[in-house]
Amino acid sequence: MKKYDQIRRKLIDRRDEIKGRLNKVDQDILHTNGAPDPDSGEQALERENDDVLEALGGLARSELEKIDAALERIERNEYGICTLCKKNISPERLKAIPFADRCIDCADKDVDDMD
Ligand SMILES: [Zn+2]
Known part of the structure; x- marks a missing residue:
């Protein structure tokens, strides 16, 4: 297991980074959804922005799952x-x-x- 210590650290760093980014994305989505302005005409743009944020969130989440799985494989000596x-x-x-x-x-x- 020692031989993958470096990769393990790298994966954990990456996981923390993604989690931080996901938190930010969630906050952005909450923020734009929480303050709708029906008169601004910018609603469509905001919604589009939300879609982008959600797509980013989805990508990050699937990477997160892969990282978790990789860390698990390291623990099980299957990495x-x-x-x-x-x-x-x-x-x-x-x-x-x-x-x-x-x-x-x-x-x-x-x-x-x-x-
Ligand atoms: Zn193969």
Whole structure:
């Protein structure tokens, strides 16, 4: 497990960063929704802005899930092993995508192929 200490720290840092950003997004959404001004004509723009914020929030949340899953794999000593073919994921790939759960060969495969 020691061998992934650095990656683990990196993942935790990234998780904190995303959580901070999500909090900010939530506050922005609350803020724009909390003060509607029907006469301003800017409502559509605000709504569009909310959609963007929510889309960002969704992306961040899915990354958060991947990071949590990666941290769990480190705890279970399964980190760096492809969840599909059980081969080792290349260190270069893990460096580029620390939360990768599949090797480069399986990365493009559909999840539904799993059985
Ligand atoms: Zn694989």
